[in-house]
Amino acid sequence: MQIHSNPSKSIKNLKYFMSTFIINGGRKLTGSVKISGAKNAATPILAATLLTRQVCTIKRVPRIKDVEKMLAILASLGASVKWTGPDTVRVDTSKTSTKSLNTGLVKSMRSSILLLGPMLALFKQVSTTEPGGDIIGRRPIDTHLDAFAQLGVTTSLRGERFILRGEKLKSAMVTLKEFSVTASENAIMAAVLLSGITTIKMAANEPHVQDLISFLNKAGAKISWLDSHTIKIKGVKKLHGTTHTVIPDQIEIGTLAVAAGLTKGKIRMKPVVPEHLESIVLKLKQIGFKINLGKDYMVVDGSGPLKAFKFQSLPYPGLPTDLQAPFTVLATACKGESLIHDPMYEGRLGHVSQLVKMGAQATICDPHRVIVNGPKRLNGREFPSLDIRAGATMVLAGLAARGTTTIHQAEIVERGYENFEGRLRKLGAKIKKVDD
Incomplete structure (x- = not known):
């Protein structure tokens, strides 16, 4: 690329x-x-810019292929994306609208799965294929789908595409099946705009998860740690644009x-x-x-x-x-x-x-x-x-x-x-x- x-x-x-x-x-x-900047922090933060529906400036973004692919997916969803410096990107998500993810881009990058949480939160429905990326053993998306189900999402399979419907999304007590970083991030992003309190147990607390939470809180979210693997999310009606520097x-x-x-x-x-x-x-x-x-x-x-x-x-x-x-x-x-x-x-x-x-x-x-x-x-x-x-x-x-x-x-x-x-x-x- x-x-x-x-x-x-x-x-x-x-x-x-x-x-x-x-x-x-x-x-x-x-x-x-x-x-x-950390690849594993930059990609979820870029996905999370969707939730703001405004302009976000993200600094210390690595100029790597997975980041470029994430930006391309955001652009395919209607976002305006522009590099404004060697490691700074401006993302305007005010005009995003589509509910379907680009199959080719999704299949080329594992972290494309991080778009499911924000899209469910915004559009209450998303259509996608199973993500691709490195072949390093079985990495099913079951933990993601199970977390979404606990929040009220239903999933059906149509050919090779997953159809996730979130009309009944609601705050809940969510217990993850494993310490999955990306499932933790998806659950956080799906829940941040829900009314009420969502608690996520068995949450991963890697630095990049912490960095995503830091970005969301700067954008107006109310997310806190109850202990090292339990997250409390007090839902807010909307987020706003912000500036953030990746770890x-x-x-x-x-x-x-x-x-x-x-x-x-x-x-x-x-x-x-x-x-x-x-x-x-x-x-x-x-x-x-x-x-x-x-x-x-x-x-x-x-x-x-x-x-x-x-x-x-x-x-x-x-x-x-x-x-x-x-x-x-x-x-x-x-x-x-x-x-x-x-x-x-x-x-x-x-x-x-x-x-x-x-x-x-x-x-x-x-x-x-x-x-x-x-x-x-x-x-x-x-x-x-x-x-x-x-x-x-x-x-x-x-x-x-x-x-x-x-x-x-x-x-x-x-x-x-x-x-x-x-x-x-x-x-x-x-x-x-x-x-x-």
Whole structure:
């Protein structure tokens, strides 16, 4: 997809093409890097602008493909969307009206599901297909539909399209089936304009959920936390336009920290929110990294000896599942036997076989666990990007490997990382992107 060089240019003229990363490894990464806004915060906040029916200005928005697709969907619904700066987007949703989501765009991006809550709240009906995105195991939308049902929504299937009807939407006590981030966000957005009190139990409290709530409260919502996983929503009649700055991306921070360890480098990252990084910083220190964490910056020094570790992804404040793959390649540089456990998804270990082909000593125990023995020097190979995080992980592997590593479908990685190769190159990496 072509990202417009002119910030004020319309978002509707999206172009798609294939590209490839070519990496010559063995270079130490050093220097400073600016951290982008969090993808997982930007997409729900952009979806939530629908609820205001006014103009919202969102800052620190990452210029990545998933964001561009979300903006394209908003435009297809009648919103006026314009980049007004390098990372600032103006969204006017005063003229949105359609009740049907664009099938092609929905099938290309998992986070398109975040539009269901706002559209139900506004139009009381929405027609959509099941969202697409990365293939990382079964990610059904049952938890979303169950949460909507508790709010009074009925769902029917017409061919491959889901028809959700919300004429009987009402405030309620909602208990989610699992700690689902996007289901929590959808339930919040569906309930924010309902009269009365809605309580959501088993709600995810990841930083991006907190950021969505912060945006909605700025727009006039009345949302509060009763405890770490229970949300209280006092319905309001309407929201208003506002300005909001997206939080820094903790996944990008963790990914770059791994790059420092794999290349024995030292990277300064800014901005950061220290409280969002507690589990990540603790794990990095246990592995052997030296960390200097300031009020809004973090310096990661991976030049020392690194030791084996256990990584288990858990709901926040635990380690995020999106860092499972990067930490798997990090384990190849650590002395001893590391255990990587991702209980959330059963199909998110495809990168392991790619690492083995590069020389890693890794064994998949079951669909959720892998054991890695290190340190093992990796050798450059040629691979496709399997998903956003697996593709980024193979770029990291290429940075550490001998010789040349070629990663096809680089556009998949670019769905989640802004100007990935450019910023790695600024840190000293020898990497280039070639359009196929």
